[in-house]
Amino acid sequence: MTTTLDLELNPKEAAAARFDMAAKKLNLDEGLMKVLRTPNREITVYIPVAMDNGKLEVFTGYRVQHSIARGPAKGGIRYAPDVTLDEVRALAAWMTWKCAVVNIPFGGAKGGVICDPHKMSSGELERMTRRYTAELVEFIGPEKDVPAPDVNTNEQIMAWMMDTYSMHVRQTVTAVVTGKPINIGGSRGRREATGRGVMIVCDEAIQKLGLSRESTRVIVQGFGNVGSNAAILMHEAGYKVIGIIEVDGSLYNKNGIDVKALAEYRAKNKTMQKFPGAEAADPAELLVTDCDILIPAATENQITSKNADRVKCKILAEGANGPTTAVADDILADKNVFVIPDILANAGGVTTSYFEWVQDRQGYFWKESVVNEQLGDIMKTAFRDVVQYAETHRVNNRIASYMLAIDRVAYTIRQRGIYA
Ligand code: GLU
Numbered sequence: 001m002t003t004t005l006d007l008e009l010n011p012k013e014a015a016a017a018r019f020d021m022a023a024k025k026l027n028l029d030e031g032l033m034k035v036l037r038t039p040n041r042e043i044t045v046y047i048p049v050a051m052d053n054g055k056l057e058v059f060t061g062y063r064v065q066h067s068i069a070r071g072p073a074k075g076g077i078r079y080a081p082d083v084t085l086d087e088v089r090a091l092a093a094w095m096t097w098k099c100a101v102v103n104i105p106f107g108g109a110k111g112g113v114i115c116d117p118h119k120m121s122s123g124e125l126e127r128m129t130r131r132y133t134a135e136l137v138e139f140i141g142p143e144k145d146v147p148a149p150d151v152n153t154n155e156q157i158m159a160w161m162m163d164t165y166s167m168h169v170r171q172t173v174t175a176v177v178t179g180k181p182i183n184i185g186g187s188r189g190r191r192e193a194t195g196r197g198v199m200i201v202c203d204e205a206i207q208k209l210g211l212s213r214e215s216t217r218v219i220v221q222g223f224g225n226v227g228s229n230a231a232i233l234m235h236e237a238g239y240k241v242i243g244i245i246e247v248d249g250s251l252y253n254k255n256g257i258d259v260k261a262l263a264e265y266r267a268k269n270k271t272m273q274k275f276p277g278a279e280a281a282d283p284a285e286l287l288v289t290d291c292d293i294l295i296p297a298a299t300e301n302q303i304t305s306k307n308a309d310r311v312k313c314k315i316l317a318e319g320a321n322g323p324t325t326a327v328a329d330d331i332l333a334d335k336n337v338f339v340i341p342d343i344l345a346n347a348g349g350v351t352t353s354y355f356e357w358v359q360d361r362q363g364y365f366w367k368e369s370v371v372n373e374q375l376g377d378i379m380k381t382a383f384r385d386v387v388q389y390a391e392t393h394r395v396n397n398r399i400a401s402y403m404l405a406i407d408r409v410a411y412t413i414r415q416r417g418i419y420a
Helices: 005-011 011-025 031-038 085-101 123-136 155-169 192-208 225-236 259-269 284-285 326-334 348-362 368-394 397-416
Strands: 040-049 056-065 074-078 109-116 146-151 216-219 239-246 250-251 279-281 294-298 315-317 339-340
Touching: 005 011, 011 031, 011 085, 031 397, 040 085, 040 123, 056 074, 056 085, 056 146, 056 348, 074 085, 074 155, 074 225, 074 348, 085 109, 085 368, 085 397, 109 123, 109 146, 109 192, 109 279, 123 155, 146 348, 192 225, 192 250, 192 294, 192 315, 192 339, 192 368, 216 225, 216 284, 216 339, 225 239, 225 259, 225 294, 239 259, 239 284, 250 284, 279 284, 326 339, 339 397, 348 368, 368 397
Parallel strands: 074 109, 074 146, 216 239, 216 294, 294 315, 315 339
Antiparallel strands: 040 056, 056 109, 239 250, 250 279
8 A cells, every 4th residue: 555655755746746836837838847857768677697607687677868958867876776667767867957047058867776785796786887887888978968977876887887888889979978987988076976966056055144254054964975075175165064874873062073084984984873073863853953054965755754854954965866855845944944856956967977078079178276165056057047036936945946947948848849
């Protein structure tokens, strides 16, 4: 039986709830609403892999291309045991809205493979990645659909994807994926970009709320690519990072954690536990501990009807995709939390992916300072667009970001017309 909580936690429902509300407020034509609600294409592939123990395993993989209205489909690929088609669908739609919020010329897509990458060897991961790419070869490409890293995928996996695609088309095509190592067409600044984007929108938000970096206490959930880079950059910029929540142990220090030292400690010890500069904390409690900025940068469904009323931050900056459920949105709105929604807060990653794609196609690579400056411009403009939209239309930031994005995509579709 499907319970109310199951529905609340289904990412497809979460995306649909926000979409419906924003589309209604925009008075969007019903037919166009149908078009925008439905993906362009959904691909399921079965990936046979020779495992190290000599046996054959078959993995299931997806690629959902939600929209190609504003440009090639764009979005990451995640490897996780709990990947579902519904989740990939929601994430693909979120990519369309995200690219539109920051106004870059891409549609939206997402991919996922059901597997437990932590239990696989590097060889097994490589074989799985290459076969997955080979199965998708006619559906991806610099002008069609450009994958990137997401949960549990990284630069090495992108390198294998780029190589496999290139072997099939008999020439090196660096622009087929982004988030690659710098040596083979990656962009300077891409690794830190999502975390940097989170900091840029936090800078804008504290300015709006009249806070200073030094007086702003931050709690970060997740110490993966997004969380660790956001925490390190914000610590270096003067913010007081008082809590880090991670699966292998959570840390709290009301006077601020030296995040750089923590990152070094973790790299050396492969765990954050027993880090001398902070005390151990309960992860669920830390998420609702008093702070100024809370950055959920792990996975979906972290702030729900079960804990939203206890959240004590002034600003919620969503580093992850879908960390807050639609039901929790209303609770946070009642509490006057300033929400920087995922499709804005974590758009620094795909924005720098856009720069990577441009550089690959130009064959000319920018200095890191140029990348960061351009990223700053785009993120600040998007932040101001969303906040202004919210104020003009008297809606919260989440709905404003959806309205802005849907409006941009709908405008493009109207202009292009429907081919029939
Ligand atoms: N996976 C990231 C996201 O969810 C990056 C996508 C990209 O760079 O294409 O935004």
